[in-house]
Amino acid sequence: MSEQRTPVNETKAWAKLKNLRKKLEPDLKNWFESDPRRREHFSQSTDHVLFDYTRQLITEEVMDTLLELAEETDLKSSINSMFAGEKINVTEQRSVLHTALRNFSGNNVYLNGNDVMPDIKAVLSKIEGFSKKIINGELLGVKGDKLKNIVSVGIGGSYLGPEYLAEVSKASAIEGMNLYFIANVDPTDFVRKTEKLNPAETLVIIVSKTFTTAETMANARAVKSWMTNSLGDDPEVIKKHFIAVSTAQKRVEEFGIDPENMFGFWDWVGGRFSATSAVGGVPLSLYLGYDNFVEILKGAFWMDQHFQNQPFEKNIPVLAGLIDLWNINFMGYKTRAIVPYSQAWHKYAAHCQQTEMESNGKSVDLSGRSVEFDTGEVIFGEPGTNSQHSYFQLLHQGSSIVPIDFIGFINPQYKVESNEEISLHEELMTNFFAQPDALAFGKENELPHKVFTGNRPSNVFLLKNQNPFAAGLLLSLLEHRTAAKGFIWGINSFDQFGVELGKELGINIRERMKLYKKDPANPEVFSGLNVSTSELLKSFMEG
């Protein structure tokens, strides 16, 4: 991670990969037929997940050279540095230690000479105690009601990961407990989530690291008014109905929240990597019970250990990351679709989109040089089979090639009684097995519009159960696959300065709106803006 590092595109392995790409004549059909050992070479089977990358446009030589690239860029040191708490987020001078949040190894994790595990355990234990009291009705609302509706107010990293985990785990939710997320500052989001709730039965979690995020604080104040309008403008209402997940105790107290009801995390937990901190822990423990949150942590921990300990040639996040890099930098495929054959996983792609695109959507490397190669890909997706009836046409016959991650599960979440020959879940899975082959092998036809060219690459991930453990495992796999790419590219996957300029310009617009509302004729309202923004804003303010 030193500043003097050779840019990845000047390494020997990179040059070799460039050559291999030039010589490559993708022919999956023939590769499968001529090499009976292709699956042995290009799949990894573990206790909890099977990863099959046979349908990637790679040869053994390509894979070996990708592994050489990982060696040459010293990926192993980067991974070790991350787990060891070194300040690898160099622009913000922060460690990146979300793995410590689910460290069940019994080992200490030192940061600046101090073990962070006691603090982590203390927060977990606080979450456990608090969530049990709410679920058991030992802590009640100000009017004596059971607090059964949990409203989590947060955006971005304080929202997408927890929502994904909650959606997967819904089948394990505590009877009678409900969880809602308010993220967008649009009043539609606020009203739709609150209109049917009784404030007396509602517990609100404000999730914001700094307690200053504009959207979250605007929503927090709106929920506060909604609550006090109904239950009375009494500090007790806030104390009993509001809790916080934050690192900013002073601001939390100013809001009126009892500091006892603040659940902390740390500056070494980045927003998009915070789902296994109190950010996810508090809402998920209240909704699913603490034990199910621990299952999520255990799934993540299992994958953390795999990532930390497996040699690269068997290491699923590393292999998947290397294949992404091959597709992006050598094949020129800069978009990837994530298609879980599971409705429970319907929010996974949105979380992946954040993790990958916010982490690796960067154009300068750790030395501050502009990179001369592509970095993070565009990620999108919807569950299968819905996807098949929507955008898959382009994936099968479009002019662009879009690599796909197929994710499937052996067991359904629910068994639906039926007299059918095959179950709904089996019907679903027929598609899961068929699509990768259709893409890879294609089909000839005399009619041009019925030709499938094939050689469209995909990964297949097969897991056993659709449960909190698997949700945690796939969360961690995503995190490490993303980080592995960033390490190899030599970029900082852990900052997000790209969001700053929009915020800054937004503040400027806000000031103009305020001026207009005081005096529409004030010449300062629209002055100094470009002609487009000025006209747009005028149309808006004038209604």
Add this chain to the structure above:
Amino acid sequence: MSEQRTPVNETKAWAKLKNLRKKLEPDLKNWFESDPRRREHFSQSTDHVLFDYTRQLITEEVMDTLLELAEETDLKSSINSMFAGEKINVTEQRSVLHTALRNFSGNNVYLNGNDVMPDIKAVLSKIEGFSKKIINGELLGVKGDKLKNIVSVGIGGSYLGPEYLAEVSKASAIEGMNLYFIANVDPTDFVRKTEKLNPAETLVIIVSKTFTTAETMANARAVKSWMTNSLGDDPEVIKKHFIAVSTAQKRVEEFGIDPENMFGFWDWVGGRFSATSAVGGVPLSLYLGYDNFVEILKGAFWMDQHFQNQPFEKNIPVLAGLIDLWNINFMGYKTRAIVPYSQAWHKYAAHCQQTEMESNGKSVDLSGRSVEFDTGEVIFGEPGTNSQHSYFQLLHQGSSIVPIDFIGFINPQYKVESNEEISLHEELMTNFFAQPDALAFGKENELPHKVFTGNRPSNVFLLKNQNPFAAGLLLSLLEHRTAAKGFIWGINSFDQFGVELGKELGINIRERMKLYKKDPANPEVFSGLNVSTSELLKSFMEG
């Protein structure tokens, strides 16, 4: 549309555009500063939508040449052919007449010499009558209950459009009526949507053109069992609790549905263009009331007329389509983000994804030649500001450039009381005005990771109200923008043969699953499959 048409990339305008691209030095900052008339040239203001494309990487010469391309490829004739009901879906020998579904002009629409309007009006009138009877409680369930829960079973085109329209229009829903969609064949989708419903109060709509779609029919049978298990295995249960939107009367009757309760459409309405047919009309009229469905139709009709009648230089779908084409074919930007600053619009991107990617994800032209240029782009999106806290990092600072459609509204759907200086909606809209500028103009900085390069293009669409009319208008804008590109590229945007091979292979897998369930030792179960699929299927079947 003749077979002899010159490929678009061999036209004069295409060659000219290629040259213009070569000479182009994108510099939005300077272009804005040096040309006070840029907004006048690159924006269109209409009664219902303002379209600002000032931040595209175009000059007047580029725009003029794009318009020449539209002339040279005879876009006008293609549009006329579509509206006139010619069989422009040549591979399936079908007309493409979704515009007739919302034709309030009073003019006839002839197809093979017959006016289709009487049939359309008859179905609309049937929808009106039926939905009013259900809403008013004149038609009750078999046990005498009011039918207040509508469950619409359908997938792809029978689902995404109606869901988008329903989500936008939720604020106008009839008090007490609920609408649920079951699309995926995953039992999780089925159970989550039905577990809290009382079958006695539930009306099920089976939406399938052919009444053979595997997923929809499997779900239809599952819902039927759920219903008859509770209400009794009596033909009256099906007659009173099931209706159909389909073109296949015989199969609908075989299912047990009263042919009186079948709402028809026609082979000239493609799945992804069917939201304004009975496919959307039946569920939306039951949920929102027929009058609100008519508002959707009116919004679509307004845009249909605009598309049909406005000269290209003022024609929003044509201009937007030409700009897409410029970005895809000349700038090399093959991915587009759709970002409505409205939580009500949260399903719009998924519908756009289907419409664009299924329509234009093609690689052969109307003459059956492989195209030598890129066609349909990858479409993705989530509402703003959520997007800003998720994947926008890549859009601001990533190595790839992703054009964006910003969609905003002057009025919120709900007013939330507050003492704040600016409302939640205004807070939201500060971002809407700030983001396009941040992307377009960027910002310099001494610190490389804080540099914003700018010149990242976007469109801005501003509408007045978030209501059914606007939902219909943006639906139609999407449809015509998609079609305009397809016409210019000379591809068939109205078929979808790319989904066939996967279906075919799926049937093969289904047969193997059946064999396995009869006899796991049957050697035919896994024989003849490639080694990957065979091992994956084995892992699945053996559990």
